[in-house]
Amino acid sequence: MSQVSDREKAEFRQQVGAWMQANRPADPGFLLPQSFMEVGSEQQLDFLREWQHKVWSAGYLGMAWPRQYGGQGVDPVYQSIADQEMRRHGVPICFNVIGLGWAGPLINDIGTEAEKARYLKGILSGEDIWCQGFSEPDHGSDLGSAQLRARREGDEYVLNGTKIWTTMGNFAKYMILLARTNPQAERKYDGLSFFLAPMQVPGIDPRPIRKLTGEYGFTETFFTDARIPASCLMGEEGQGWKIAMRTLQYERGAEAGAAGGLAFVRIAIDDMIAELADVERDGEPALQDPAVRDQLVQMIMEEKAVVLCDRRAAIPALTTDYPFSLPLSNKLRFTESTRRMRQMAINLQGADGGLYVGDAAARQGGFWQRAYLNSFSATIGGGTSQVQANIIAEHILGLPK
Amino acid sequence: MSVIGNTALDFTDDQAMILDVARGFCADRSPLERVRDLLESDLGYDPAVWGEMVDMGWPGMALPEAVGGSGLGVSVAVPVCEALGRSLLGGPLLATLLAGQLLLRASAGRDCSAVLAAIAAGAPATIALLDNADWGTEQIRCELGSDGVLRGVKQQVMEAAAAAWLVVVAQEQGEPVLAVVPAAAVAPEARRNHVLIDATRRAQTIDFSGVQVAGDAVLRGPDVARALRDVRLLGGLLLAAEAGGSAASCLDTTVEYLKTRTQFGKLIGSYQALKHPCVEILMALDATRSFVYHAATLVGDGPLDEEAEIACRMAKAQATETLKYAGDRAVQFHGGMGFTWECDAQLYVRRAQWVQQAFGDAQHHRKRLARLLLDR
Numbered sequence: 001m002s003q004v005s006d007r008e009k010a011e012f013r014q015q016v017g018a019w020m021q022a023n024r025p026a027d028p029g030f031l032l033p034q035s036f037m038e039v040g041s042e043q044q045l046d047f048l049r050e051w052q053h054k055v056w057s058a059g060y061l062g063m064a065w066p067r068q069y070g071g072q073g074v075d076p077v078y079q080s081i082a083d084q085e086m087r088r089h090g091v092p093i094c095f096n097v098i099g100l101g102w103a104g105p106l107i108n109d110i111g112t113e114a115e116k117a118r119y120l121k122g123i124l125s126g127e128d129i130w131c132q133g134f135s136e137p138d139h140g141s142d143l144g145s146a147q148l149r150a151r152r153e154g155d156e157y158v159l160n161g162t163k164i165w166t167t168m169g170n171f172a173k174y175m176i177l178l179a180r181t182n183p184q185a186e187r188k189y190d191g192l193s194f195f196l197a198p199m200q201v202p203g204i205d206p207r208p209i210r211k212l213t214g215e216y217g218f219t220e221t222f223f224t225d226a227r228i229p230a231s232c233l234m235g236e237e238g239q240g241w242k243i244a245m246r247t248l249q250y251e252r253g254a255e256a257g258a259a260g261g262l263a264f265v266r267i268a269i270d271d272m273i274a275e276l277a278d279v280e281r282d283g284e285p286a287l288q289d290p291a292v293r294d295q296l297v298q299m300i301m302e303e304k305a306v307v308l309c310d311r312r313a314a315i316p317a318l319t320t321d322y323p324f325s326l327p328l329s330n331k332l333r334f335t336e337s338t339r340r341m342r343q344m345a346i347n348l349q350g351a352d353g354g355l356y357v358g359d360a361a362a363r364q365g366g367f368w369q370r371a372y373l374n375s376f377s378a379t380i381g382g383g384t385s386q387v388q389a390n391i392i393a394e395h396i397l398g399l400p401k
Numbered sequence: 402m403s404v405i406g407n408t409a410l411d412f413t414d415d416q417a418m419i420l421d422v423a424r425g426f427c428a429d430r431s432p433l434e435r436v437r438d439l440l441e442s443d444l445g446y447d448p449a450v451w452g453e454m455v456d457m458g459w460p461g462m463a464l465p466e467a468v469g470g471s472g473l474g475v476s477v478a479v480p481v482c483e484a485l486g487r488s489l490l491g492g493p494l495l496a497t498l499l500a501g502q503l504l505l506r507a508s509a510g511r512d513c514s515a516v517l518a519a520i521a522a523g524a525p526a527t528i529a530l531l532d533n534a535d536w537g538t539e540q541i542r543c544e545l546g547s548d549g550v551l552r553g554v555k556q557q558v559m560e561a562a563a564a565a566w567l568v569v570v571a572q573e574q575g576e577p578v579l580a581v582v583p584a585a586a587v588a589p590e591a592r593r594n595h596v597l598i599d600a601t602r603r604a605q606t607i608d609f610s611g612v613q614v615a616g617d618a619v620l621r622g623p624d625v626a627r628a629l630r631d632v633r634l635l636g637g638l639l640l641a642a643e644a645g646g647s648a649a650s651c652l653d654t655t656v657e658y659l660k661t662r663t664q665f666g667k668l669i670g671s672y673q674a675l676k677h678p679c680v681e682i683l684m685a686l687d688a689t690r691s692f693v694y695h696a697a698t699l700v701g702d703g704p705l706d707e708e709a710e711i712a713c714r715m716a717k718a719q720a721t722e723t724l725k726y727a728g729d730r731a732v733q734f735h736g737g738m739g740f741t742w743e744c745d746a747q748l749y750v751r752r753a754q755w756v757q758q759a760f761g762d763a764q765h766h767r768k769r770l771a772r773l774l775l776d777r
Contacts, residue, residue: 268403270404293775294768301688317417389676389680392684393679399659
């Protein structure tokens with residue numbers, strides 16, 4: 001439990017809120033990424049790097065991390081409050097998410113002194129961009145089967161194989177890498193090891209993947225006899241799976257060890273309704289059209305159901321039927337409703353719905369169009385909606401495989 | 402303020418205890434064989450089971466202690482209705498709870514305690530509300546004349562044959578009034594039994610023309626209109642809870658079949674074409690329960706505020722669509738069996754079609770929600 005008093009929290013909230021208000025960047029004149037998975041240009045990268053550096057310099061990032069590594073060593077509740085204020089003021093994301101939310105907390109938790117001293121500060125300042133090398137082309141959701149080979153040769157490991165969906169792979173200085181050190185291990189998980197690997201070495205070739213949006217954000221990363229120092233191994237050989245799973249727990253935010261900052265810009269249904277305020281259908285406001293109104297109410301209910309189901313999940317007496325149904329279906333419910341809302345936002349724009357990013361007349365520069373296309377990253381990544389439905393059917397309802 | 406609005410969801414110890422007891426009671430007294438026995442009976446329910454509900458204080462659970470009720474508030478009726486729905490248990494409880502709420506809420510400054518006390522003691526009651534098939538109209542056709550005599554026909558009066566008291570919604574010179582009529586005041590020839598698509602229920606069309614209402618049996622004033630509005634919402638909420646319970650057992654029925662039926666050498670539950678709709682039903686059911694208990698959190702004994710109105714309408718809209726889908730797929734997924742009377746899927750699909758209209762269908766509620774959410 002936090003030892004910080006309500007008064008201290010309120011004072012801090014006011015202080016950080018005032019700072020966000022005063023320092024919120026002006027519209028840069030180009031579309032900013034809505035998530036860290038959408039950083040596709042140097043222009044966007046420079047802007048976001050500068051913003052993260054500014055937030056960190058002001059003392060609102062990595063607040064709970066130790067002072068000697070660039071943090072402030074205060075109670076994590078402060079960072080949670082700062083994050084809430086960033087959300088409330090609609091400021092840009094802190095883009096170095098794999099560093100801030102995965103690699104950083106991991107190094108903080110189980111890293112050596114040398115690793116902490118070497119990596120943590122650069123994560124917070126935005127100087128050192130981190131990426132993640134878990135997924136492989138032939139093993140999308142099945143991480144345990146990762147095949148990228150790391151072979152020990154003297155003081156080095158030699159890497160051969162391919163990773164895919166490497167966020168910011170072309171910009172990153174380091175990668176958290178899951179690689180196979182022992183192909184003969186009895187259990188496939190025991191043959192995996194975890195590395196804090198440099199990206200700028202010969203033999204590592206990140207090739208940007210062009211997304212359906214026409215933009216970039218990910219790479220497919222090829223490793224061909226790439227040599228990295230043996231000291232890049234985290235923990236010991238064979239501990240890779242355990243360490244990789246550990247990185248997932250920091251998703252719960254600052255209280256769980258993450259540095260903080262926004263990983264994505266939340267788009268509320270209110271934003272869509274506001275967008276439609278001046279749209280007309282049949283010569284009248286679209287918001288007065290009965291069919292549109294019915295659709296909007298259904299969408300509002302979908303979004304509200306996500307929140308209410310979260311609330312109910314915390315009440316055991318109301319979850320006796322299928323106790324794990326709510327947590328296990330949360331991803332499916334949330335990502336599908338997100339996708340549908342963004343699609344609806346385009347469909348209700350009339351002729352403007354046919355425009356795209358780059359057209360001078362596109363609403364908000366094509367924000368909704370791009371958001372809809374990008375929303376598939378969540379309905380596909382981390383297990384497609386169809387795989388999710390299978391899991392729920394089999395594990396919750398007990399239907400046969 | 403976001404359109405998502407209030408998202409409070411609490412579940413009290415009282416509610417939890419009552420849900421537990423009610424689920425056990427309904428499951429025990431209303432197995433599906435028993436439900437089937439009653440389908441073609443005149444009353445549609447077992448008076449002995451009703452007697453047990455009375456002994457447990459259910460008709461008066463939401464009425465004040467001053468009239469012999471339990472004073473637990475209307476939110477405790479929600480888990481009970483969910484339990485009724487889960488076991489398809491029919492009878493006059495839901496109608497009685499709503500009639501009690503209507504009288505309670507309309508009677509400020511006016512003494513209804515004798516009738517409320519009778520209800521709390523186990524006299525079934527119901528509301529004669531509909532003049533035509535339009536749940537959305539504010540217009541009341543049934544008239545109370547200056548001579549104290551009613552003129553007009555009410556349709557789909559829920560569980561009217563069982564009711565000892567009928568609360569008749571009428572207008573007197575254009576103002577809404579409630580006439581509290583004892584069953585004996587309505588002649589048998591003025592009643593016609595409906596044939597409902599949900600055979601676990603009973604209802605009547607009643608011609609109240611010529612019924613003389615005692616002077617002290619009429620409720621008037623501004624509380625009446627407000628109480629009517631609130632009870633239409635509470636009716637939606639209690640039916641949403643009931644529909645949620647029915648959808649849950651409907652899904653169980655379907656899933657059980659998919660786990661045991663083999664075709665083309667495989668258990669049919671392994672086909673994604675059947676599996677994925679079951680997951681959609683489960684998720685709709687999860688949404689239904691969340692909306693229902695959210696609404697139960699916001700309704701109190703006082704006048705319903707706008708947040709409570711929004712919550713009740715969402716609960717009814719969601720529950721209705723959920724049970725419709727669950728019942729429809731239950732029939733389809735049982736294949737040829739699903740087409741038979743013998744298959745339990747018919748119980749659910751037929752109930753779904755009754756409940757979708759009662760107290761307003763999903764479109765009706767969404768239309769009202771649009772005003773509340775988009776026009777502010």
